[in-house]
Amino acid sequence: MDNEQVEKRMNAGIDRLSNLPDDLIHKILSFVGIKHAIELSFLSSRWRYIWTSMPHLNFLIEDFSASAELSRFVTHLLSRRNNLIEVFSVKLCFGGDFSQEFVRQILNYAFSHNIQQLDITWLYENTIEFPLSLICSQSLTHLSMRREYVYQTVRRYGFTSTSTLELPALTTLYLHDFTLCCDENIDKDIGLFSKCANLKILTLKGCKVIGSDHLNICHPLLSNLTLEDVQGSLNVVNVISPQLKSLTINDWFEKYQFLISAPNLVSLLYKGYHSLDLYTDGFHLLEKVDLCVTGGIASAHKIVCLFQHLQSVKYLTLNLEILELLSSSAELMLNQPSPFTNLKSLHIYPIKEVWELQNKVKISTEVKNYLLDNSPSATFTEVSREVFYLCVYIHVLCVVLIALGFKEVYMFVSLCLICT
Incomplete structure (x- = not known):
């Protein structure tokens, strides 16, 4: 086969990625930051403008050298994106030097385009105040706000909020390292999340409640509740959820009274010091x-x-x-x-x-x-303790053997365990 035939075959070849439907290409690109998705547009003419219709917008801090660069990028992106395409999800990962106004710009655009899923991760060691009133959406169904440690230190609560959430369509809420302030503007008797009428899954992990000695979680549709290391001024956690099916409590630091009204509860998991x-x-x-x-x-x-x-x-x-x-x-x-x-x-x-x-x-x-x-x-x-920790040690040994390339030894050990 001469070079001309090879070239013809290559030119006539099917670009499998380009022949995929837009929805599938969007899904593939959703696993990388939006900046990289735009950079991939040079792969073919088919991909040149596909980023303008992406419903998944992922802004990752590692993709930018400074906040000014990210700010310019956001302005460019939002001005050239197809304004008729709704935004399905936004993932925002940023550090402490990014201003609240920058976050507001992205959120306002997403909320005006009927966003359904929002995931905010904050990478920094200091605390920032993040008013929950910034998050105002009639369409949002999934909200996750978490803090990831740049360096492992004594816990500081990454987000502080003095307002309540008002998200009528929200079904899933995940808060990590959040300080929830119950001030005079919040009705403590109905709870911090009372205006999320459709909430079904709630996770509070490493959160702190101040300004109240009790936490009220009263939701008629809530089916799954996880409370992990919730701290602060609390004495009582009061849960009234007639549809609650699964309750998980990890309580290693504080000792609270739990008042639970959940007649349909199916699963209860508790881990704690008390x-x-x-x-x-x-x-x-x-x-x-x-x-x-x-x-x-x-x-x-x-x-x-x-x-x-x-x-x-x-x-x-x-x-x-x-x-x-x-x-x-x-x-x-x-x-x-x-x-x-x-x-x-x-x-x-x-x-x-x-x-x-x-x-x-x-x-x-x-x-x-x-x-x-x-x-x-x-x-x-x-x-027994002897059997339990023997299994743990053998498992660790097998992991080490695989990591070192001794797969045959690992298989021999596994076979011996099966035979015994």
Whole structure:
């Protein structure tokens, strides 16, 4: 085959990427910053203007050397983008030297083009005030605001807000490292997110609430709630959500009372240093519960009281240290009927290694009977500390072997484990 034939074949060849539909090309380009998407326009004439109709706008700080460059780029982009095309999503990743006005410019454009998903990540060590009133949209359904640490330091809350959200279409809200200020302008009785009537998924991670001793989360449509390391001036977390199905609480620092009204709750996961201080009007549909209490000051009495609220659970997972704590106060369960009548599975696992224990406590027969007597057909699985951490160490060893290129040794170790 001569050069002329090769050239003809190349010229006649199909550019597979260019033959893809616009929607798929837009999706591919959504995984890179909008600046790189524009730079890719030289690939073919088909791609030359495709960036002007992109519904996904990703502004990444690493794509620009200074805020002035980014500001000029934004002005250029928004003036040349096809104004008839709606904006589906915006990802904005910026540092502390970027002005609020720059953020406002992008947000206003997105809100005027019926944005549905907004993801803001802030990379900086200091705190900035970000009025939630900046986010005003009738179309926004997903909002994520988070802080990522440039350098790992003592936690400082990246965003501070003194206003409430008013997003009628919002269904998913994720806030990370946010200070929520309850001042005189906010009705503390109805909550910070009361004007998000369609909210279904709410995650507060590493947030701080100041100006109020209670956090109210009252949403008729909320189905999934995650509260992780929420701190501040709180004493009480009050949740009223008739449609709530899944509740996750990670509480390693503070000790709150949780007042939960969620008659349709199906799944409860709690991890914390203290016993869960829970008050509820009943979880009649509860199926799955995972409790992990690690603190040395955990109360056996409060754990027994907690079990009374979980009577309908079918699949119960407890860390071994809970059973050891109960075994040291077995008299609390003497002549007490088991609260669990629907239990199908009880799984026990350790979180502390043997060397971390001051006194190893044997799990008493009274505790096992208390948990299982009213569910005789339930399966009971207990993983010992020795087996648990042996598996952990072997897993780490296998990861190291793969990283070092010893894949055959890894496969041999895996085969030995299967055979045993």
